[in-house]
Amino acid sequence: MNGEWLLSLLLGLVVKALSSPVFLVCFAVGIAVWEILRRRPRRQQGDYPAELARAKLVMSEQDILADVPIPLAGRPDEVYRQSSGHLVPVETKTRNRAKVHREDLIQLSVYRVLLQRAKHNGLPGRPGRPVAGYGFVRIVTPSGVRWRRVVLMSEAEVVQLYERRIALESGRVCPTVAKHPALCQRCAYRDTCGPGRPG
Amino acid sequence: MNRRQRRVSASDLAALGRCERQAMFRFHKRPERVDAVVKAARKRGEAEHDRRYRDVVSGRSAPAGHRRGPCFIATAVYGGDAWQTERLRDWRDRSLLECLWGRAFVAVYYRVSPPIAAWLAHRPGATRLVRRLLDGLVRRLGQGGGA
Numbered sequence: 001m002n003g004e005w006l007l008s009l010l011l012g013l014v015v016k017a018l019s020s021p022v023f024l025v026c027f028a029v030g031i032a033v034w035e036i037l038r039r040r041p042r043r044q045q046g047d048y049p050a051e052l053a054r055a056k057l058v059m060s061e062q063d064i065l066a067d068v069p070i071p072l073a074g075r076p077d078e079v080y081r082q083s084s085g086h087l088v089p090v091e092t093k094t095r096n097r098a099k100v101h102r103e104d105l106i107q108l109s110v111y112r113v114l115l116q117r118a119k120h121n122g123l124p125g126r127p128g129r130p131v132a133g134y135g136f137v138r139i140v141t142p143s144g145v146r147w148r149r150v151v152l153m154s155e156a157e158v159v160q161l162y163e164r165r166i167a168l169e170s171g172r173v174c175p176t177v178a179k180h181p182a183l184c185q186r187c188a189y190r191d192t193c194g195p196g197r198p199g
Numbered sequence: 200m201n202r203r204q205r206r207v208s209a210s211d212l213a214a215l216g217r218c219e220r221q222a223m224f225r226f227h228k229r230p231e232r233v234d235a236v237v238k239a240a241r242k243r244g245e246a247e248h249d250r251r252y253r254d255v256v257s258g259r260s261a262p263a264g265h266r267r268g269p270c271f272i273a274t275a276v277y278g279g280d281a282w283q284t285e286r287l288r289d290w291r292d293r294s295l296l297e298c299l300w301g302r303a304f305v306a307v308y309y310r311v312s313p314p315i316a317a318w319l320a321h322r323p324g325a326t327r328l329v330r331r332l333l334d335g336l337v338r339r340l341g342q343g344g345g346a
Contacts (some may be wrong), residue, residue: 055218055262058280060255061320074209077248078255080262081280092251094244102216110209126279134230140247161212166205167214168223175219183217188231189224 034148049136049147052088055080058124066117069155070162076111080122082132089135098139098146106161107118108135109153116155214264248263253313270308274332275316290340 017023040086048055059079078090089111090102115123115131123129137148153161166171177184177193184190207324214222225231228327233241254260256279270291273284319326 048261053264057255057261057281059278060274061252062278063323064242066233070203071206072209073206077211077251092248094240094247100249103213104216106216107209107213110212114209121280138251158212161215162207165207165212165215165222169205169226175223177220178218186234186237187218188233189221189229189235191232192224192229193220 019150039110046056047147048147049149051082051094051132052080052090052132052150055088058087064111064114064118064123066114066119067084069113070159072110072158072162074111074114075106076115078139079111079115084130086130086132088132088139089115091135091168092138092140094140096141098141098148100137100139100148100150102138105150105153106158108150109158112152113134113155113158221344249317253317255314256316269314271316272319272329275319276326276333283333286337286340287333 057078058081060078061075063073063075068113077092080088082088089108091108091111093104097129112131112135116129117127119127131172134149134151137150139146139148164173168175176186184193187193210224211226214225251260256274270284270288273281273287277283291305295305319329
């Protein structure tokens with residue numbers, strides 16, 4: 001009996017409170033504040049390598065073109081400027097293991113040439129601007145994010161690769177196959193790829 | 200530059216590091232047979248890419264040296280270090296943040312602009328259009344002595 005009386009009293013109070021404009025306004029403000037605090041972006045400063053700890057982001061997902069020494073194009077994921085003025089390219093990859101591949105090294109090395117040689121593209125300074133001799137591959141693995149420092153190829157090596165690519169496209173040289181048979185297992189062209197596969 | 204030389208992208212050159220034969224199949228547009236595992240991995244990679252882009256342009260992920268607040272759409276259009284972006288940041292810091300309505304505008308802008316910036320990243324046509332609009336604003340700010 002007492003329980004029923006208490007319940008009806010509580011329900012009465014709730015209905016009275018809900019019908020009060022002051023309560024409704026306070027409730028709405030409370031929800032809005034909670035939502036803003038919940039969604040407030042938090043800076044994650046700890047997950048950067050020491051070389052980038054004091055660097056500033058200068059470019060993200062922006063096309064860069066250069067015509068000298070060879071016509072190249074690229075879109076680095078991120079480019080940071082260190083306090084010394086050197087630019088450092090960063091490329092993000094999603095993988096099961098935090099392993100750097102040769103293709104990452106080539107991609108970052110091309111970005112290095114582009115950053116050095118591009119005429120403007122929103123980059124600070126003029127062509128010939130300083131670019132670090134290394135870049136970073138930021139690898140997102142199931143166990144977390146790993147940063148891998150990669151010493152980059154020289155401009156001459158990038159030019160050599162470019163010439164190799166042009167020779168392959170024109171059919172002057174035959175393409176080689178992947179060194180590791182594991183790469184062939186999930187290759188989208190494994191049905192059309194002829195003999196010469198490793199393994 | 201030799202006129203006969205073709206522009207090659209960083210990813211096209213990088214593909215040689217994986218498998219030259221695969222790179223040439225792709226270059227000659229041979230039909231692909233992509234299995235479900237690879238498709239899922241590509242999708243995961245693209246999602247992570249977009250998430251990372253939103254995080255860096257919004258300042259959610261930044262080294263300690265990146266102290267100044269971001270100007271998302273301007274960063275997507277001009278680049279983070281461009282003088283136009285700097286001018287818009289100055290306008291935000293010196294004019295907008297000085298009054299209540301300006302602060303409210305900046306708060307709303309910070310909510311809605313990261314997805315717009317991420318959307319612009321993959322649409323050069325829309326980026327050009329926004330750039331033209333922002334150019335007008337930047338010019339006016341310059342004429343006003345501003346900021």
